[in-house]
Amino acid sequence: xxxxxxxxxxxxxxxxxxxxxxxxxxxxxxxxxxxxxxxxxxxxxxxxxxxxxxxxxxxxxxxxxxxxxxxxxxxxxxxxxxxxxxxxxxxxxxxxxxxxxxxxxxxxxxxxxxxxxxxxxxxxxxxxxxxxxxxxxxxxxxxxxxxxxxxxxxxxxxxxxxxxxxxxxxxxxxxxxxxxxxxxxxxxxxxxxxxxxxxxxxxxxxxxxxxxxxxxxxxxxxxxxxxxxxxxxxxxxxxxxxxxxxxxxxxxxxxxxxxxxxxxxxxxxxxxxxxxxxxxxxxxxxxxxxxxxxxxxxxxxxxxxxxxxxxxxxxxxxxxxxxxxxxxxx
Amino acid sequence: xxxxxxxxxxxxxxxxxxxxxxxxxxxxxxxxxxxxxxxxxxxxxxxxxxxxxxxxxxxxxxxxxxxxxxxxxxxxxxxxxxxxxxxxxxxxxxxxxxxxxxxxxxxxxxxxxxxxxxxxxxxxxxxxxxxxxxxxxxxxxxxxxxxxxxxxxxxxxxxxxxxxxxxxxxxxxxxxxxxxxxxxxxxxxxxxxxxxxxxxxxxxxxxxxxxxxxxxxxxxxxxxxxxxxxxxxxxxxxxxxxxxxxxxxxxxxxxxxxxxxxxxxxxxxxxxxxxxxxxxxxxxxxxxxxxxxxxxxxxxxxxxxxxxxxxxxxxxxxxxxxxxxxxxxx
DNA sequence: TTATATAATATAACCGGTTACATTTCAATG
DNA sequence: CATTGAAATGTAACCGGTTATATTATATAA
Numbered sequence: 001x002x003x004x005x006x007x008x009x010x011x012x013x014x015x016x017x018x019x020x021x022x023x024x025x026x027x028x029x030x031x032x033x034x035x036x037x038x039x040x041x042x043x044x045x046x047x048x049x050x051x052x053x054x055x056x057x058x059x060x061x062x063x064x065x066x067x068x069x070x071x072x073x074x075x076x077x078x079x080x081x082x083x084x085x086x087x088x089x090x091x092x093x094x095x096x097x098x099x100x101x102x103x104x105x106x107x108x109x110x111x112x113x114x115x116x117x118x119x120x121x122x123x124x125x126x127x128x129x130x131x132x133x134x135x136x137x138x139x140x141x142x143x144x145x146x147x148x149x150x151x152x153x154x155x156x157x158x159x160x161x162x163x164x165x166x167x168x169x170x171x172x173x174x175x176x177x178x179x180x181x182x183x184x185x186x187x188x189x190x191x192x193x194x195x196x197x198x199x200x201x202x203x204x205x206x207x208x209x210x211x212x213x214x215x216x217x218x219x220x221x222x223x224x225x226x227x228x229x230x231x232x233x234x235x236x237x238x239x240x241x242x243x244x245x246x247x248x249x250x251x252x253x254x255x256x257x258x259x260x261x262x263x264x265x266x267x268x269x270x271x272x273x274x275x276x277x278x279x280x281x282x283x284x285x286x287x288x289x290x291x292x293x294x295x296x297x298x299x300x301x302x303x304x305x306x307x308x309x310x311x312x313x314x315x316x317x318x319x320x321x322x323x324x325x326x327x328x329x330x
Numbered sequence: 331x332x333x334x335x336x337x338x339x340x341x342x343x344x345x346x347x348x349x350x351x352x353x354x355x356x357x358x359x360x361x362x363x364x365x366x367x368x369x370x371x372x373x374x375x376x377x378x379x380x381x382x383x384x385x386x387x388x389x390x391x392x393x394x395x396x397x398x399x400x401x402x403x404x405x406x407x408x409x410x411x412x413x414x415x416x417x418x419x420x421x422x423x424x425x426x427x428x429x430x431x432x433x434x435x436x437x438x439x440x441x442x443x444x445x446x447x448x449x450x451x452x453x454x455x456x457x458x459x460x461x462x463x464x465x466x467x468x469x470x471x472x473x474x475x476x477x478x479x480x481x482x483x484x485x486x487x488x489x490x491x492x493x494x495x496x497x498x499x500x501x502x503x504x505x506x507x508x509x510x511x512x513x514x515x516x517x518x519x520x521x522x523x524x525x526x527x528x529x530x531x532x533x534x535x536x537x538x539x540x541x542x543x544x545x546x547x548x549x550x551x552x553x554x555x556x557x558x559x560x561x562x563x564x565x566x567x568x569x570x571x572x573x574x575x576x577x578x579x580x581x582x583x584x585x586x587x588x589x590x591x592x593x594x595x596x597x598x599x600x601x602x603x604x605x606x607x608x609x610x611x612x613x614x615x616x617x618x619x620x621x622x623x624x625x626x627x628x629x630x631x632x633x634x635x636x637x638x639x640x641x642x643x644x645x646x647x648x649x650x651x652x653x654x655x656x657x658x659x660x
Numbered sequence: 661t662t663a664t665a666t667a668a669t670a671t672a673a674c675c676g677g678t679t680a681c682a683t684t685t686c687a688a689t690g
Numbered sequence: 691c692a693t694t695g696a697a698a699t700g701t702a703a704c705c706g707g708t709t710a711t712a713t714t715a716t717a718t719a720a
Binding site for chain 1: 579
Binding site: 333334345352355356379381384385 | 708
């Protein structure tokens with residue numbers, strides 16, 4: 001592998017000149033530039049990113065920290081992040097925290113000694129002091145999907161409460177009169193917002209009381225179990241708004257086994273709009289998040305911060321959309 | 331951030347000694363070691379990985395190159411790779427090629443100027459000269475899932491042909507007498523092997539001719555379309571072996587719309603064992619790959635190569651297993 | 661006690677870039 | 691023609707580690 005000094009020697013100039021040509025910094029004579037470019041081509045030279053990183057205190061890599069890449073919501077986001085990163089000469093480090101705080105902390109620590117240029121974090125385990133630490137280290141950060149309530153970093157999330165309302169209202173509109181909600185766990189802020197959206201619609205109904213709200217993890221298995229519990233507790237249930245699509249898929253499976261006909265005896269609405277929600281039979285009506293767009297936006301905002309064009313934090317709260325499928329078509 | 335020189339000064343020793351303590355290389359007096367460790371603790375010093383990388387010509391990062399992380403087969407593999415990598419102090423760079431050769435080449439080039447310590451590649455676009463290039467650059471490589479036929483690198487794949495046989499034989503066993511196959515595209519070696527497994531079972535049947543084999547991309551949409559074509563071409567079809575689970579899900583949806591009852595009028599078997607295959611209604615019988623294990627194994631083998639313990643390439647061809655679900659239970 | 665081998669530590673070069681500062685070149689001005 | 695200042699380029703320090711080699715301290719043998 002040729003180094004910058006090889007190029008300098010071949011072109012008969014100093015390394016500084018070569019560096020200037022490569023980075024288009026400072027003044028260089030046209031002829032000199034051409035000679036250097038030719039030498040670069042002749043030696044098929046590529047700047048060594050590690051050396052450059054050491055000098056610049058940069059690594060040209062950003063970390064994408066997610067709970068787990070196996071939740072289908074994240075790959076699509078990751079895909080978008082990587083697309084934008086690649087287009088801008090950055091690499092993406094994939095980090096799974098498994099929703100464990102110790103892992104998150106390990107990552108934050110180890111990544112900062114590697115000059116990661118920025119982080120996109122989706123974790124509800126993050127606390128204020130973590131943010132302060134990153135701030136102190138000068139590491140740009142964008143919070144994605146799962147964001148802290150009170151902070152001043154750029155964050156990207158969706159209108160969870162409004163989405164919860166849309167979903168629940170839709171169930172009302174198709175004629176449901178006993179609507180349950182399967183929420184995510186308490187400490188998950190998105191889940192809480194979605195639940196409040198649900199409550200906005202049902203809290204003044206005569207039949208409503210908190211026993212209509214079940215709590216599940218964001219997984220198919222958990223959704224399946226909690227749905228069955230609801231069937232026992234409320235045999236007259238005729239609609240469920242699930243806090244995410246995985247839960248909805250679990251509920252669908254539970255309904256099928258319980259012999260409840262979908263959508264006529266039980267209508268189901270999910271949240272997220274992962275591909276899978278459209279692939280079940282019947283397809284599941286859901287609140288679609290602009291997943292890919294969120295990833296794009298996150299990476300773009302991060303780049304702005306890294307490149308220092310813009311430092312005021314922005315808080316995006318993107319629109320969500322009701323996507324109609326068979327699970328509520330009656 | 332404290333540097334090694336800060337530590338050396340604080341401990342009253344030279345940087346070489348500090349380095350030796352950190353890396354447990356060479357002889358050091360017990361007392362000296364303790365003094366140094368104390369200084370490290372006092373300054374909460376972490377070695378800078380970029381500087382270390384420059385010196386060692388290493389980056390402590392491995393690249394995971396996949397067609398697209400949005401195919402649910404890959405996140406699980408990625409998950410395993412990342413787990414093992416993390417445990418060993420490595421980071422994982424996520425690279426999506428989108429099945430495009432130009433992207434693959436871009437990655438190979440750019441990653442090599444970054445001292446990536448190794449690559450796990452899953453791509454059927456890779457050709458011999460790429461392997462030679464990596465060999466020349468001294469970059470360890472493990473080929474995953476989609477491997478070149480003739481090479482001498484470590485590779486990890488499954489018994490595709492045997493899996494194809496198992497799947498098809500199972501359809502025969504449950505009483506199917508007109509069994510179609512939806513294969514992946516020709517240039518995908520796994521798909522080809524699976525198809526040959528299918529042919530092993532059906533080629534001597536009187537009804538069989540190549541029109542029973544459809545070609546699809548590894549996607550739900552494509553599976554859906556090709557399944558419908560098969561329904562038209564062969565109305566008496568009563569079983570389909572699909573080259574992967576996404577195709578099977580598409581076929582399931584097609585059958586549902588076509589009014590074919592599953593499993594009695596049409597039995598379906600997929601391949602891969604992605605989570606989703608068990609979550610559809612009905613669940614899809616499939617040939618389960620040891621996905622997580624494959625990722626683990628790939629990373630472990632890569633580590634062996636990186637750490638130089640072992641250089642003879644190994645070719646793993648792992649067992650697959652038939653997982654019974656409702657789509658063939660009759 | 662001195663010579664010699666060995667253990668422990670220090671010095672300084674090196675990895676391959678960037679860049680502050682120094683130097684040279686050259687056109688414009690007095 | 692000498693002076694001046696901007697433009698172009700070069701020199702060398704620096705980023706923060708590793709490590710070959712040199713040096714010093716200590717143990718062993720003669």
